[in-house]
Amino acid sequence: MGRTVAVFTDTYLPTVNGVTYTVQTWRKRWAERGGRMPIVYPGTNDYEPGEDEHPVRSIEFPFYDEFNAAVPGVPDDITAADPELVHTHTPFLLGLSGLRFARSHGVPLVASYHTPTAEYADYIAEGWLRSPVERAARAYEKWYLNRAEMVVVPSEPARHHLREIGVRTAVEVVPNGVDTDRFGPVDTSRFAEAHDLDTGKPLVGYTGRHGYEKQLDLIVEATDGMDVTVVFGGDGPARDRLEKQAADADVDVRFLGFLDREDLPAFYSALDVFAFPSPVETQGLVALEANACGTPVAAVDAGALSDTVVTGETGYRAPPGDADRFRAAIERTLAERDALREHCLDRRDAVSVDHAVDKLSEVYEMLL
Template structure:
């Protein structure tokens, strides 16, 4: 079977920076290095100029989450001949993918990046409204995924969630997001330390979206009695409250703000421990990027992080909500940093985005074969 032409539909793309953006971008780059075609349809804005194969659609700002935009359901003419539609969202632009799949009678694949119900608090004003929003989000999510020919989950834990908790009957397969291991590897950190005046002491840090669901104040609480510097990279709606919590702590805490992609290998490499208290991850891409740079991760034993982190090899887990245990796990990782760094680096090859796209190509072919023989 020939290599399919893919049209990817996503509500999150450049210049917005998060795990979904990086996954779509890295899969597309890897796919096209193999001589294949993967176009991307995304919400357009003034801050990013599309390159060949990138098709912005009209969009409006999302009023409840700064930096996000909602795309108007629209199918650009240039992607109408795709062999497979791959939707990275059930909303907005994702509905355009569903429409293209139905109108052209081509398979629809959906990536399950984020449990939509986890973000109910952003558009809710009290507990009753939040519960209602969660139920509606879960029902809609189930409906959308059942319109597809295949659901792709980034981890086994997430696959089980989609099957058992969301209740989807569609086939669900695991394809890790993958890491660009040519980019994410240990690098010299002297210039990075000097640029941000980080000194020579032990560093515990996090980078990524500052969302309330990430539980980032737990990092401050867990390290408050340690002789460390805590470093936060990234930005998001919870940053102001996080900074307010940090001002009350007797601790050296630095907020670096948004970091360019080129700076991230140095950020991960300079840390002694990457702290990750988010219980809502579907894989936790930043944890894998940190590991690829030789930095152990201490993360909550919840969601996909239960599988992403290998205890006593790439980091340590702690029970959700147990701040004392979080602090103890961070200290243990600090004490065992050199050995853990070695075991992290030993696992780099299996994290590669190339392996992920190999699996993705197999699944695309299987979907095309099944739909070709379906009555």
């Protein structure tokens, strides 16, 4: 009989991002192994909960349209499930509920570290306020993680960052993992026709949240004047600014908006290069999904992307914030894309979610 692990997260459906995807995928694989992961998340009118999904009341978050702030609490069904362990995917709101539940029921707490919280200061503070908000975020992050029995991070650079800010709790690297049953090379003709992508030019693209911290403007700046078509999938608060920048640039830029997850394998497969300038990734799951579809990545040499993108095998990296060097990385990745594609496909098994859940199970057993 598998273990029962109560999951608490501030990010879940209908919002689609890396955290939501990871939580969903781990729960599915855990259930396939005979375990249970009842989940507590902010409820909305746009999503009907399924089995073992327990929404709590939430309100719209004033600083970020796509996020609902949960009213902290623990549904009775979680207590009835008698979990052997609590796993939180947030240090805030429902993360605090998970911490209190673990303490009151005498079970271990595992905390996943997905995103450096200080990087989101742009959403709530400007000018001189930004620095103190960042310091407060780091201090709180350290306080919370030091109260867990184990912290789970998706990459070695993320572990190093936590040690630098003073997290003393044991930290284990558990990659988020890619669902290689879903993400692999597919025929792209229908997708390309539906989105008018048969431009006769190489396709350079990105999909994911359009957040300011992702520095997506570097893609437009780096490709300005290049004979390529730039394709953005996804949405977010930085999109308006990005569209204005693209309108003034000498490059063909297309904005596809939010893409259904079923369309992502075709999106990745259609690209010649996946461009990823974000310096704040703790793993960069979309880069691994692109690789699993045979698409190499041009990324910045920062955060987890320093490990996720293997130079000369799955793509090339450039210093963060340097448009000229990022352009050179894109050009080199385009020039070598056929050889890089084969290396990407050779690494599919190594990045699969099954390996990730194997490691997650080992972490749980360490504590239990």
